[in-house]
Each structure stands twice: as C-alpha cells, then as structure tokens.
Amino acid sequence: MHEMSIAESVMSIIDEEVAKNNGKRAVRVLLVIGKLSTIVPESLIFCINANKEGTVFQDAEFAIEEIPGKGYCKECDKEYEVGPHQFFCEVCENVLEVRGGTELLIKELEIE
C-alpha cells in the first residue's frame, strides 16, 4: 500500500499541467490504472481527496479507467486476461509473461 506517494505524484503532475496550460483549475482527471499495478484505485482516490483542499483540483472529478491484466504463455502460445495475482498459465501452469495491466498514468486532464 503505497498509494500516498502515488497520490503525491498525481497531484504534482496536475499542478504542473494546469500551470503549463494556463488553466485556473482542473475539472476532470482521467487516470489509467492497470489491474496488475498493485495500486488500489479507491485508496488512491482517498489519498487525493484527503489532500485536495485549497488546490487547483479541489473540485475536480477523478475518473478511473482500469486496464485488465494480460498474460502470455509461451508453451501454449496464448495471450489472455489474468487477475492481479495470476502468474501461471491456467492450462499448463508455466510462468506467464506479463503483457499488460501494469499501466499507471494520467491520461486526460480537463481544465478551465
């Protein structure tokens, strides 16, 4: 659980981008969080909410787009959706290569 330091990064990126784009405040923030990123979206939002008073994003809506985990099995030559703690092929039990779901980014920012 290191959502607080992730929240700090999110907040400083919003500050920077609002200033860079000559905005007054952020209206909506779209975050992309991969399901294998080990970040719990609710905890992240909780941390941001606890720290947003008096900031340029204090009234902003925070939206989250979750990206499913994607694993690839070399033995089966198959790619499929995997859960956060699934590291082995569901068919042959070999180790899966992670091909998606570790994303952690701010995708869009609506400002005014």
Added chain:
Amino acid sequence: MSRTIRIEKKILEANNIIAERNRKRFAEEGIMVVNIMSSPGSGKTTLLEKSIALLSDRINIGVIEGDIATDKDAVRVEEAGAKWVTQINTGGTCHLEAGMIEQAMEDMPKGLDLLIIENIGNLICPVGMDLGEEIKIMLSSITEGMDKPKKYPGIYRACKVLVVNKVDLAPMVDVDPDALVTESLEVNPQLKVFKTSARTGEGVDDWCEWLLSISKKG
C-alpha cells in the same frame, strides 16, 4: 470554457527520470549498485554486517540504509566496518524512491566500487520503484515459510538474485531450503540463488565472492 488535454503522463515518471539520472551517474563513476529487498526481519542487515566484514578490505563499499525510523541499521553496518554509510528515514513511506537515493549520494565519497541499498522491509511496495540500481536482490528467510514466492510473486519476478537466508534454522521450522528454492524458481526460473545463514556464516563466502565479482567492472 473548459478544455481537455490528453497528457498520457506516467505517474511514476518523476521517479523514473531521477532513477535514470542515478543510473547514469553510477555508470560514469563505475559503481555497481544493488538493491536488496525482503520482509522485515529476514536478515538483510545481519547479512550485510557479515559481508562488509569480509569485503571491506578488498573493495570500497557504500551502504544506503532505508528504514521508516531510527539509525540502528546504519550503526550496525558501521560497527561491522563499513566506512561510507547513509541512513535514510522515510518517516512512514513504505519504499525507497530514486530521489532519496540521489540525495543520499551527496554524502558518499567518490571511488566506490559497490553500493548496497538496503530497502525498507516490505514485499510489495519497493518492487515498482526504480532506484537506478543495476541488480535487484531478494532475501527470503526460511522462517517466513514456504508460501512466500507464490503469495508475493511480484518481488520474486522483479529480482535477478535470490538469497535464501537462515538455512541453519531449517530443522526448527520444518522448511527445506531446497524446496523453498524450487518454489522460487517456479515463479522466476532466471533467479541466481545463494543459500546462507548470516548468523553462522554458512554460504556467506560464496555470496561475497559473487558480490566481489560483480563489483569489478571492466
């Protein structure tokens, strides 16, 4: 009037930029940097004490100790003979970040051969934070039980090296170190494995020879 900007900015980009800066600096100065991660109480500091005692006459070792609080670990490795030690207290943050390492390096002298970073004891949070290190090392003590590799596969998969520690306690805890190695290799077949008892010194020579071999770059 509001407008939407697509920024597609990685949230950890700030950390990654500093990590790259650290990596470049380490390469320029010829320092091999390892990041040791594990649960609390797995024996990281004890293994470091033993390693420093064996290696400090042969190479220049710097140590960065990461803890939530206290300088107990820094004191221990200093007493073991480490000349260049910096203690980071994160005050609650559950992992080290690249910026903390950059700052700690300000107190380090030039001419280090090997820098050992002892991360906060935690099997989850330090994994995703690039510090600019070259090798991530996982310490897994047999007293933690057999199930850790499969319960916390992320950290086992992120590391290149596994040290199975406290092997002297195998008869007391009914855990076979070789079985723990097998479990770990199932999660990450590429792991280079050492088996040690930092307490008795068993296996520590092999581990130190390896540290010596990686720190002599070029």
